[in-house]
Amino acid sequence: xxxxxxxxxxxxxxxxxxxxxxxxxxxxxxxxxxxxxxxxxxxxxxxxxxxxxxxxxxxxxxxxxxxxxxxxxxxxxxxxxxxxxxxxxxxxxxxxxxxxxxxxx
Amino acid sequence: xxxxxxxxxxxxxxxxxxxxxxxxxxxxxxxxxxxxxxxxxxxxxxxxxxxxxxxxxxxxxxxxxxxxxxxxxxxxxxxxxxxxxxxxxxxxxxxxxxxxxxxxxxxxxxxxxxxxxxxxxxxxxxxxxxxxxxxxxxxxxxxxxxxxxxxxxxxxxxxxxxxxxxxxxxxxxxxxxxxxxxxxxxxxxxxxxxxxxxxxxxxxxxxxxxxxxxxxxxxxxxxxxxxxxxxxxxxxxxxxxxxxxxxxxxxxxxxxxxxxxxxxxxxxxxxxxxxxxxxxxxxxxxxxxxxxxxxxxxxxxxxxxxxxxxxxxxxxxxxxxxxxxxxxxxxxxxxxxxxxxxxxxxxxxxxxxxxxxxxxxxxxxxxxxxxxxxxxxxxxxxxxxxxxxxxxxxxxxxxxxxxxxxxxxxxxxxxxxxxxxxxx
Numbered sequence: 313x314x315x316x317x318x319x320x321x322x323x324x325x326x327x328x329x330x331x332x333x334x335x336x337x338x339x340x341x342x343x344x345x346x347x348x349x350x351x352x353x354x355x356x357x358x359x360x361x362x363x364x365x366x367x368x369x370x371x372x373x374x375x376x377x378x379x380x381x382x383x384x385x386x387x388x389x390x391x392x393x394x395x396x397x398x399x400x401x402x403x404x405x406x407x408x409x410x411x412x413x414x415x416x417x
Numbered sequence: 418x419x420x421x422x423x424x425x426x427x428x429x430x431x432x433x434x435x436x437x438x439x440x441x442x443x444x445x446x447x448x449x450x451x452x453x454x455x456x457x458x459x460x461x462x463x464x465x466x467x468x469x470x471x472x473x474x475x476x477x478x479x480x481x482x483x484x485x486x487x488x489x490x491x492x493x494x495x496x497x498x499x500x501x502x503x504x505x506x507x508x509x510x511x512x513x514x515x516x517x518x519x520x521x522x523x524x525x526x527x528x529x530x531x532x533x534x535x536x537x538x539x540x541x542x543x544x545x546x547x548x549x550x551x552x553x554x555x556x557x558x559x560x561x562x563x564x565x566x567x568x569x570x571x572x573x574x575x576x577x578x579x580x581x582x583x584x585x586x587x588x589x590x591x592x593x594x595x596x597x598x599x600x601x602x603x604x605x606x607x608x609x610x611x612x613x614x615x616x617x618x619x620x621x622x623x624x625x626x627x628x629x630x631x632x633x634x635x636x637x638x639x640x641x642x643x644x645x646x647x648x649x650x651x652x653x654x655x656x657x658x659x660x661x662x663x664x665x666x667x668x669x670x671x672x673x674x675x676x677x678x679x680x681x682x683x684x685x686x687x688x689x690x691x692x693x694x695x696x697x698x699x700x701x702x703x704x705x706x707x708x709x710x711x712x713x714x715x716x717x718x719x720x721x722x723x724x725x726x727x728x729x730x731x732x733x734x735x736x737x738x739x740x741x742x743x744x745x746x747x748x749x750x751x752x753x754x755x756x757x758x759x760x761x762x763x764x765x766x767x768x769x770x771x772x773x774x775x776x777x778x779x780x781x782x783x784x785x786x787x788x789x790x791x792x793x794x795x796x797x798x799x800x801x802x803x804x805x806x807x808x809x810x811x812x813x814x815x816x817x818x819x820x821x822x823x824x825x826x827x828x829x830x831x832x833x834x835x836x837x838x839x840x841x
Binding site: 327328330350377378379382389390393397398399400401402412413414 | 470472473474475476478479480481486488500573607611612613615774775779
């Protein structure tokens with residue numbers, strides 16, 4: 313597991329750059345990951361998505377299905393890709409500090 | 418020069434068929450990572466365990482699918498394949514290529530990746546094997562800008578639609594499979610690239626019941642060409658087949674002497690609905706009973722032709738075993754005219770997807786959802802009328818039930834009292 317450092321913080325990440333433990337998530341992680349995921353600035357809408365993902369994860373221990381994201385944030389799928397160009401699973405979940413979402417590959 | 422000794426792989430080259438090992442060794446002359454791949458595969462054969470980690474999330478900006486992350490668990494031994502991702506590239510309808518396209522594709526791929534391809538994956542896409550993470554975006558850029566192509570689907574998306582050769586080269590085809598395949602690929606770009614489904618969804622389109630893309634077994638929605646009117650018969654040509662002037666089955670069984678062509682044995686008696694009759698001079702077909710299986714037409718293509726009132730049969734729910742066992746698609750629409758812009762078909766698809774996205778569990782294919790919720794609910798939400806053509810045999814259909822409000826007296830009626838008045 314590689315180690316990444318940013319502004320004095322350090323985290324262990326997996327092959328795809330997802331954080332090792334949600335407990336270690338903080339503001340610096342957000343700043344560090346948006347750079348790799350093609351986001352220049354976290355706007356209110358970015359946070360709305362990240363906050364919902366985190367709340368869902370705290371309750372259920374998994375990432376929400378995309379359909380729930382669109383329903384609960386009111387964002388269209390295309391808009392989510394405008395916010396996070398690498399998509400809700402790779403981009404938003406990584407920034408939100410979730411482990412790598414599982415799915416068919 | 419081989420980097421690793423590969424005795425187990427070498428053995429695969431000794432058989433009568435061309436071996437992928439030979440191809441990989443050839444590629445390894447110019448691509449170092451392919452050397453590592455050979456070593457990794459040899460180790461997998463030796464250890465009897467795959468040395469790829471499960472999954473991975475990588476991709477290109479704007480898309481949620483099309484790239485499949487691959488990492489080896491032995492980067493210490495094989496650093497060249499530490500990250501060795503797969504790209505799916507959307508194939509053209511019916512896989513018609515120009516050599517120029519193929520050359521360009523290979524050039525792009527040798528520039529950015531391992532140079533190894535798989536033509537084609539079972540979904541139908543061109544598979545580019547072995548891309549390093551930082552080469553993904555440049556490869557994608559060249560594929561879209563220089564080659565005018567696009568990534569295919571992976572993950573919980575609409576997978577790249579695929580179709581048979583269709584009217585381009587086949588006289589049996591009852592629909593323009595390429596037009597439809599291209600049409601739905603363009604129509605559903607969002608669904609293809611940005612995962613929002615409970616699981617994967619596949620369309621496969623065959624021009625006739627011969628089903629050359631095996632859509633009934635492999636697609637969540639199978640579209641199979643058929644016709645409504647009568648089989649066209651050229652009686653002279655039938656007699657010519659009987660007289661041995663034309664080879665039956667287009668000459669496919671010419672390897673040995675099968676004896677003279679016997680129309681009764683090889684055509685009439687093999688008709689599944691027994692709707693044909695040969696009186697020695699003329700072949701008669703009771704088209705009302707014909708189920709458009711294509712057998713007679715396949716045997717005597719010069720004498721029999723598909724009808725002229727053409728369209729497609731739509732079936733839903735085919736899949737390989739995942740949560741539940743394998744299933745063939747079930748017929749839901751016996752006949753639909755398939756003319757561009759295919760609005761009737763798209764309206765059906767939208768209703769089907771709305772239901773599946775609302776009710777489907779994570780990783781539940783639509784066929785499994787139909788099993789769980791019932792075919793009755795499916796045809797209700799898609800506003801399809803149940804018709805006899807949807808079933809195989811009378812009384813064989815287990816999924817159409819009466820609802821209580823449709824039954825006079827509801828379900829509380831005393832059956833014994835009823836039977837006294839209405840004896841069977």
